[in-house]
Amino acid sequence: MLDKRVIDKEDLRALLSPVDDVFLEEMAERAYREHMKFFGKSILLYTPLYLANYCVNQCVYCGYNVKNDIKRHQLGLDQVEAEAKAIYETGLRHILILTGESERHTPVDYILSAVKVLKKFFSSIAIEIYPLSQTDYERMIQAGVDSLTIYQEVYDRKRYSQVHPYGPKSDYDFRFLAPERAAEAGMFHINIGALLGLHDLTEEVYQLACHVKDLQDRYPEVTFSVSVPRIRPFEGQTFESVEVSDRMLVQIILALKIYLPTIGITLSTRESKSFRNHMLPFVSKMSAGVKTTVGGHSDEAASDVQFDIADERSVDEMMKDLKVLGYQPVLKDWLNIS
């Protein structure tokens, strides 16, 4: 099957089923060839900036959930600027801003004001916030946002209800259709994903791949990427997650690259330095210099962390490591001139 020119959904199921080491090696060879065709040996670097950690949802897998008694904080615009300056000095020009879901603490107008500040420093601004209406995505784009990251977290509807028992995030469809609304609004780049460890792995990755394929077919003018984060330990964790071994995650990434060759893969600091280094031949985007606290780039003690990270390399360290391994670190991939 690996010598077929076009891999279909049935093939994808086979690629996600248990395979032996020889077949996994053959998958790696095909995935590498496909990846090099479209991305070459370059890795786009970015970092997340947490604007606030107030949240009204009760996602059972997240340290910021409303039931957790943690230090909450929201950046004032002067603090946003301080964070921006600290990140700018590292050389990064792509930024991802995050909030919890609280329209009271982080309304759309507040996020737009933060984007206005960040525009002075960065060529590309991505948002990872609560799902918006098409009109609000249009406002974000007008303000200078070019990319959206939004994970369905879990595609299985029953499991989705179990892990999102309370709050607006329990509306499966509103979240599922957010990438479509953003594409209709004119978003340049959309990154979707599933949080691995919440449900059956094969089925979740299959659904994720079908979701992005459908979006790609309907919105050819938009560029897409996927993330496959594994659950990381967090303050107050109370549930058992499904095991996702390194080998399984490798197979998932290879299967996605073979089925969707033009799609970028983003690998965050949830994964270790060693794992991320090994996966460079299949990945196009990585975070660096990461702080999962609100205000953590300019103030070490700003808030509690959302989750523990596994790769604590600074931007400088990441750049050095990438060069030693024969990859080109990209700090500024493009300029949003709209």
Ligand code: SF4
């Ligand atoms: S995952 Fe997002 S929406 Fe859910 S509790 Fe955490 S911050 Fe809130």
